[in-house]
Amino acid sequence: MTYFDRQTDDRPLTPTEVMDLMRRPAWMERGECRTERALTLAMAFDHDTATDLFVPPNGAGRRGMAEIVAARQLCESCPVCTECRDFALSNHPQTGTWGATSLQERTAMKKKEGRT
Numbered sequence: 369m370t371y372f373d374r375q376t377d378d379r380p381l382t383p384t385e386v387m388d389l390m391r392r393p394a395w396m397e398r399g400e401c402r403t404e405r406a407l408t409l410a411m412a413f414d415h416d417t418a419t420d421l422f423v424p425p426n427g428a429g430r431r432g433m434a435e436i437v438a439a440r441q442l443c444e445s446c447p448v449c450t451e452c453r454d455f456a457l458s459n460h461p462q463t464g465t466w467g468a469t470s471l472q473e474r475t476a477m478k479k480k481e482g483r484t
C-alpha cells in the first residue's frame with residue numbers, strides 16, 4: 369500500500385492535500401514551487417496558490433497546458449527536482465506535475481524500469 373491508497377473517495381489528492389496529510393520529507397521545503405517566484409507565476413494565471421499551476425483546476429485545455437508549461441519551467445530550475453520525481457515514482461500520485469513529469473510520463477518511466 370502506498371500513501372496514495374489512503375484516500376477515501378475517487379477524487380485524486382492535490383499536492384497540497386498530500387503535503388498536509390503526510391509527514392513532509394525535508395526536501396519539499398526547498399522546492400521551487402514554494403517560492404515567491406512560483407506564487408507570482410500562479411497569480412499571473414489568476415490563482416491564489418502555486419499548487420494550481422501543478423494541478424490546473426480546469427484540466428489540460430489550452431489554458432491548463434500553459435499552466436503545466438509554467439509548472440515544468442519551475443521544476444526544471446528546482447534544486448530538488450530529482451528527489452521530487454523519485455518521490456512521485458515511488459508514491460504514485462495520480463495527478464499533477466511532479467519533478468517536471470506528468471502522470472503519463474511517470475507511468476512510462478515505471479513501465480520502462482519494470483516498476484509497474
Ligand code: SF4
Nearest residue numbers: 399401443446452467
Ligand atoms: S520539482 Fe517541481 S513539483 Fe517538485 S518540488 Fe520542485 S518545483 Fe515543486
